[in-house]
Amino acid sequence: MKTYGVCIITILFVCVSANQWNYGHLGPDVWSEYYPLCAGKSQSPINILTACTLYRDIKPFEFISTHATKNYFTVKNNGHTIISIMSTAYEQLSVQLRGGGLNGTFDFVNFHLHWGENYKSGSEHQVNGIKYAGEIHFVYKNYLTSQMAVLALFMQSYVDHTKIISDNNDQTRDEWQRYFDMTRLLRSENDSVLLDLNVTSLMGENLQDFWRYEGSLTTPPCTEGIIWTIFTQPIIFIEEQLKLLRDNVFFEDYRGPQPLYNRIVYRNFLHETLSTIPDYNRCVSVMHQVLRFISFFFLVTYATHEHDWDYGENGPDVWHERYPNCAGQLQSPIDILTACTTYKNFTPFTFGAGYNEEHNFTIRNNGHTIVGTFNNETYLSTLRLRGGDIKGTFEFVNFHLHWGENHRSGSEHEVNGIKYPGEIHFVYANPSTNQTAVLGIFMQSIFLQNETEKSSVHLLDEESRREWKRFFDLAQTLTDEDNSTVVNLSLSLLMGDNLQDFWRYEGSFTTPPCTEGVIWTIFKEPIFFVESEFSSFRRKIYFEDYRRPQPLYTRDIYRNFFNETLSSIPDYQCCPKKDSINTSFSTEVEWNYGEYGPDVWNEFNGTCGEIYQSPINIKTACTVYQSFPPFQFSPNYNQTQDFLVTNNGHGISATQANASAYPMTHTGGGLDGTFQFTNFHIHWGENYNVGSEHQINSIKYAGEIHFVHMNYETNKYGIVGVLIDSNRSSQSSSSQLGRRIIKRQTSNTGGVTQVTTWESYASIVSQLNYTNASATIRF
Numbered sequence: 134m135k136t137y138g139v140c141i142i143t144i145l146f147v148c149v150s151a152n153q154w155n156y157g158h159l160g161p162d163v164w165s166e167y168y169p170l171c172a173g174k175s176q177s178p179i180n181i182l183t184a185c186t187l188y189r190d191i192k193p194f195e196f197i198s199t200h201a202t203k204n205y206f207t208v209k210n211n212g213h214t215i216i217s218i219m220s221t222a223y224e225q226l227s228v229q230l231r232g233g234g235l236n237g238t239f240d241f242v243n244f245h246l247h248w249g250e251n252y253k254s255g256s257e258h259q260v261n262g263i264k265y266a267g268e269i270h271f272v273y274k275n276y277l278t279s280q281m282a283v284l285a286l287f288m289q290s291y292v293d294h295t296k297i298i299s300d301n302n303d304q305t306r307d308e309w310q311r312y313f314d315m316t317r318l319l320r321s322e323n324d325s326v327l328l329d330l331n332v333t334s335l336m337g338e339n340l341q342d343f344w345r346y347e348g349s350l351t352t353p354p355c356t357e358g359i360i361w362t363i364f365t366q367p368i369i370f371i372e373e374q375l376k377l378l379r380d381n382v383f384f385e386d387y388r389g390p391q392p393l394y395n396r397i398v399y400r401n402f403l404h405e406t407l408s409t410i411p412d413y414n415r416c417v418s419v420m421h422q423v424l425r426f427i428s429f430f431f432l433v434t435y436a437t438h439e440h441d442w443d444y445g446e447n448g449p450d451v452w453h454e455r456y457p458n459c460a461g462q463l464q465s466p467i468d469i470l471t472a473c474t475t476y477k478n479f480t481p482f483t484f485g486a487g488y489n490e491e492h493n494f495t496i497r498n499n500g501h502t503i504v505g506t507f508n509n510e511t512y513l514s515t516l517r518l519r520g521g522d523i524k525g526t527f528e529f530v531n532f533h534l535h536w537g538e539n540h541r542s543g544s545e546h547e548v549n550g551i552k553y554p555g556e557i558h559f560v561y562a563n564p565s566t567n568q569t570a571v572l573g574i575f576m577q578s579i580f581l582q583n584e585t586e587k588s589s590v591h592l593l594d595e596e597s598r599r600e601w602k603r604f605f606d607l608a609q610t611l612t613d614e615d616n617s618t619v620v621n622l623s624l625s626l627l628m629g630d631n632l633q634d635f636w637r638y639e640g641s642f643t644t645p646p647c648t649e650g651v652i653w654t655i656f657k658e659p660i661f662f663v664e665s666e667f668s669s670f671r672r673k674i675y676f677e678d679y680r681r682p683q684p685l686y687t688r689d690i691y692r693n694f695f696n697e698t699l700s701s702i703p704d705y706q707c708c709p710k711k712d713s714i715n716t717s718f719s720t721e722v723e724w725n726y727g728e729y730g731p732d733v734w735n736e737f738n739g740t741c742g743e744i745y746q747s748p749i750n751i752k753t754a755c756t757v758y759q760s761f762p763p764f765q766f767s768p769n770y771n772q773t774q775d776f777l778v779t780n781n782g783h784g785i786s787a788t789q790a791n792a793s794a795y796p797m798t799h800t801g802g803g804l805d806g807t808f809q810f811t812n813f814h815i816h817w818g819e820n821y822n823v824g825s826e827h828q829i830n831s832i833k834y835a836g837e838i839h840f841v842h843m844n845y846e847t848n849k850y851g852i853v854g855v856l857i858d859s860n861r862s863s864q865s866s867s868s869q870l871g872r873r874i875i876k877r878q879t880s881n882t883g884g885v886t887q888v889t890t891w892e893s894y895a896s897i898v899s900q901l902n903y904t905n906a907s908a909t910i911r912f
Contacts, residue, residue: 175358175396177351178257187400191345194233196230196333199225202331203329205222206220213352213384214245228332235275245269257388258363259390269288269368285361305337306369308331309370319381342366343400343401344400348361442455449680456645458641464641466544466545467547467690469546469549469690475689476691479635485517488623490623492507494507495617496617502535514528521654525565532558532627535558536677539554540668545682557574572654576659577662579661581665594629598663609669610673612674631659635657638691748826761801764799764801779905780907782904788812810840813839814839822835824836834856835858885910
């Protein structure tokens, strides 16, 4: 019987000065605890999804002539970055700019840099998920209005010098070389030098095309209302130049992208040509080959003897250069968008008898993490795993941890963009099939009453807590690579009791060689740890050993529980397109809404996997106003006509009986040309709460009517969709398609039934209960 103790959980509240934030244990994930604005809804930086940007005609910038003259700058290491401000020791003219859609004249304030651990990371903003080696911010302020504006330029690093032979930015690179050379004098906080620089030369020549949005400062206090201009063309550097900066001053001083929420990103150029986005519902389905066969011996020892990768200079952003699988399309970890998961009934897991017993484990610092391996081959069979819809019997391989710099970061997987302080991976392999399976459990930190002021109550699993405390007490002594010790542990206590609800997807190892074909099970409920115990371990064994989420591409994420209650997603278009099942279909296969339903239509009609598919969930907060002229409908729309109504095996479709004599056309509505009516049909569901294809803010309607039109000159379709709402106070039968409170009115004229209401229409078509059944109806 497990015992549970009632503990008081509190919210950590610490007063810190303006200089006590950093990019480590007081890093971006916890800034909001001390600077509430950092959790605002207009934060910077962002990931610029180029396909989602809108064109706006923005006037070019006007740089006042002083930009092109030499000015003296005080260049200083402020403990967070290298910042350059105009020196007050010299009488100098203001450096100002106008235009660019900004109101008034803006004065130069400073410029500073953000860079990272290698040439593939360091920029704060990203473009379609792509990072640059660094990012330069030129900060300006309108002192009449107090409005701030930042001009940002990406820093692109080329290892191969030949790639920049035709580049015209030699003058810019030379100016920056002078800057990089003097950084050797700025290795300590508050070090400073005086340097004469030309701002025009620093910015370069490619200042024509840019993106524009409203954001914030990217460091505390994260003040919002900042006008951001991100230039599309980076400044090209030779890698030796940026390496000189990294070697002289190493900060890794960049904040990750923040949710866009309902903001709009504009561009000042007409044609958007960068919209190949790897992981959004605009993506084309990509066929992939799954690498299933992995050496069992290699699996047991993976990530333990490789020293040409790490989480720093040779970190996740460059792993693919040595390990191509790391750029694959089945990579882990991922961000689990809970609203996009699909329910599936999984069989429960069955754990071997040895899970409830203590066994001898070796825990070891392998240079990347702390890994625990089982020492007794004789009893290995008692730690087998079955069920959970993974085929066959799986043997325990190891468990290991991933953690970060503070209590807000460290997990590899995220849930709706939320990180946990850590993540435990229990690795298994099926020796018969070489299939790998990983059980992932999140680690959540809590603060006890004597550590903070505010509190709430939570139940701690005391036995699991004590088991993990024994682990931490020993593990934190393994401060050097290859240090190891032996300890008796119970896997049952390490895993805890909350193993009922989980998510499932197909992925990869989260470390090189990033082998794909791994079955991932991520348990929904975390294990709770006391933060003081976790932080002690964190301070003594510091790895920051987590890879960030990878694109989902076309994969499905399943859940084994019915009700999805975590789906308040702040910033997605929403769900990536679901992948299809691994079954080959002939193009002759008839589609339906069952076995050959929407999730597999693209297997036998490739168009269904294209990027502009319908229906969609219309998020009203994300819509953009545009003035459209009204529709103009031809007079025949108001004429009573005969329609042939047919059950086509998928729904009920109505076409004009004499379209040539009574053509119905419309113009306007922002459409080009004249569109002629072809048919209308209705989509409905099993009850009054479901049936519409489109949704509005995730709300479904009882049904949806589609009036289909076609422009025969351009072969383009135009569909007018009307949602059907259901009034439940009606007493009419729920088996009827129509449920409105309208008196039934029908008449029969020469074998043609005339109807004047939707209810009477529904009454007639409900009799067409087999494929190809039809009737002629006049309305």
